[in-house]
Amino acid sequence: GMDEGLHSWIEASHAWSTPVIAAVEGAGAGAGFSVALACDMVVAADNAVFVMAYSNVGLSPDGGGSWALARQLPRATVMQLLMLGDRLGAARMQALGLVNEVAAPGTSVAAALALSGQLNQRAPNVLSSLKELVNEAPTQPLHAQLRAERDHFVRNLHHANGGEGIAAFLE
Numbered sequence: 001g002m003d004e005g006l007h008s009w010i011e012a013s014h015a016w017s018t019p020v021i022a023a024v025e026g027a028g029a030g031a032g033f034s035v036a037l038a039c040d041m042v043v044a045a046d047n048a049v050f051v052m053a054y055s056n057v058g059l060s061p062d063g064g065g066s067w068a069l070a071r072q073l074p075r076a077t078v079m080q081l082l083m084l085g086d087r088l089g090a091a092r093m094q095a096l097g098l099v100n101e102v103a104a105p106g107t108s109v110a111a112a113l114a115l116s117g118q119l120n121q122r123a124p125n126v127l128s129s130l131k132e133l134v135n136e137a138p139t140q141p142l143h144a145q146l147r148a149e150r151d152h153f154v155r156n157l158h159h160a161n162g163g164e165g166i167a168a169f170l171e
Contacts, residue, residue, distance in 0.1 A: 003062055006031055010064045013038040014135060017128040019119050023112035024048045024090075025105065034063030037072070040131060042098065043112040044090040045105045050098075053085040071138055072098060123161035 013020045013035075022039040024032075028050040036042050036050070044050075052069075054061050061082060069078045073096060080086055093099040103111040119127060129152040137145055156162050 006063050010038045019127055021112045021116055023108040025108050029053060031063040034065040037068035038064060041100045043101045043103055043108045044099045045108045046090050046102045047105045048090045049087050050093055051085060051087045052081050055083055056085040125159050125161060126156055129156055
């Protein structure tokens with residue numbers, strides 16, 4: 001159907017082992033907002049506008065927008081965004097914790113690339129562990145999350161990148 005490609009992309013973004021960064025210019029409306037929410041980090045131009053306006057046109061959301069918002073924001077805020085279709089600027093999105101960085105108009109892609117450059121300085125196996133742990137944390141009981149953290153820690157400790165990082169830290 002119409003949403004299969006979108007839904008596949010949203011699921012792939014969550015499952016992908018490396019960080020996914022969105023660069024948003026202009027309007028992030030509806031599915032565009034959902035795509036940004038599916039990413040691990042978001043850079044938005046300061047003139048970007050985010051809106052879940054489905055209710056304004058007699059529709060309910062798609063693209064996992066309700067799922068992502070419900071996991072990232074307080075319920076009252078989610079209801080306001082979905083039920084009233086409020087338009088949020090990049091600064092408000094950053095204040096809510098949904099945008100990592102606000103960039104000048106026309107520079108969000110360059111800023112996202114700079115952010116990816118910073119991430120590329122880090123061990124990819126560790127970034128993959130962090131993404132998996134954070135993705136699973138909201139639905140895990142504490143004891144299961146502690147066990148998962150331990151397992152990732154041990155795996156990363158024995159990874160080739162592990163000793164390198166410890167040696168650099170000790171220096």
